[in-house]
Amino acid sequence: MSAPERDALHALGTVVDPELDEPITDLGFVRSLEVDGAAVTVHLRLPTSFCSPNFAYLMASDAKDALTALPWARRVTVELDDHHDSELINRGLAADAGYRGTFAHEAEESLVELRETFRRKAHTAAMERVLTRLLRADRTRTAADLHGVTIGDLPADDATAALLRRRAGIGLGDDPALPVLVDADGTPYPPDEVPLRLRLARSTRISIEGNAHFCRGLLATRYDLEENAS
Structure with missing residues (x-):
C-alpha cells in the first residue's frame, strides 16, 4: 500500500458511523479505495x-470531508453502492449540495442537528x-x-x-473536578435520579453495541464476506 493510500485509509478511519459509534473502516463499510495521483475514489457499502x-x-x-482535508487530495469522489437512495445521495455528494440540498423537502432536520443527536447518544x-x-x-x-464521581476519579484507560473524546464532541470540558454523570449540557443529575439515569444510559449503550453486532452480521451475509463463515 502506497503512502497516499495509507493516508486516505487513515482519514477514513476517523469517520464514525453516526448510529453505531464505530469507525466505518472497522465496520467493513469501505468497499474499495483507489488513489490515482491527487485523485481519490471511494466506494462505501451498508x-x-x-x-x-x-x-x-x-x-x-x-x-468525503475527511478525504478532502488531505493536503495532497485534489479530486475526491465518494459513492454509496447498493442503497435505495444511492443515486440521489451520490448526486448530492458530487455537487456538494449538502444534506438539505440533496433531500430537499424530505430533510426534516439539518445535518448539524442530526450529528448532534448521535454525538449525545455516543456520550451517554x-x-x-x-x-x-x-x-x-x-x-x-x-x-x-x-x-x-469526577473525571479525576476515573482510571487512565x-x-x-x-x-473524554465524546465529552469534547458535545462541548464538555475535561477538568478533573467535573462530575462524570451529567446530561448533554454538563448538568449533574440529582442524587435520587442517579440509579434511573444509569439504567437509561445502559439501555442506550446496549442498543448501540447490539446494532453494531447485528449490522456486521448483515453486512457479512449480504456481501458473502469471510467473517460470515467464521
Missing part, C-alpha cells in the same frame, strides 16, 4: 439497501461504560454513589479516553 438515508448520507459526507454510552467499570471494580460502591 448492511442493507434500506438503511436510513440520513445515516447513509452523514457517513458518506463525513468520508461512553459515560455508562466508565461508571459500570467503577461499580464492577469496587463491589462496595452502589449506583447512588456515582453522583460524586481506554474507556476514560473514549469518554
Whole structure:
C-alpha cells in the first residue's frame, strides 16, 4: 500500500458511523479505495439497501470531508453502492449540495442537528461504560454513589479516553473536578435520579453495541464476506 493510500485509509478511519459509534473502516463499510495521483475514489457499502438515508448520507459526507482535508487530495469522489437512495445521495455528494440540498423537502432536520443527536447518544454510552467499570471494580460502591464521581476519579484507560473524546464532541470540558454523570449540557443529575439515569444510559449503550453486532452480521451475509463463515 502506497503512502497516499495509507493516508486516505487513515482519514477514513476517523469517520464514525453516526448510529453505531464505530469507525466505518472497522465496520467493513469501505468497499474499495483507489488513489490515482491527487485523485481519490471511494466506494462505501451498508448492511442493507434500506438503511436510513440520513445515516447513509452523514457517513458518506463525513468520508468525503475527511478525504478532502488531505493536503495532497485534489479530486475526491465518494459513492454509496447498493442503497435505495444511492443515486440521489451520490448526486448530492458530487455537487456538494449538502444534506438539505440533496433531500430537499424530505430533510426534516439539518445535518448539524442530526450529528448532534448521535454525538449525545455516543456520550451517554461512553459515560455508562466508565461508571459500570467503577461499580464492577469496587463491589462496595452502589449506583447512588456515582453522583460524586469526577473525571479525576476515573482510571487512565481506554474507556476514560473514549469518554473524554465524546465529552469534547458535545462541548464538555475535561477538568478533573467535573462530575462524570451529567446530561448533554454538563448538568449533574440529582442524587435520587442517579440509579434511573444509569439504567437509561445502559439501555442506550446496549442498543448501540447490539446494532453494531447485528449490522456486521448483515453486512457479512449480504456481501458473502469471510467473517460470515467464521
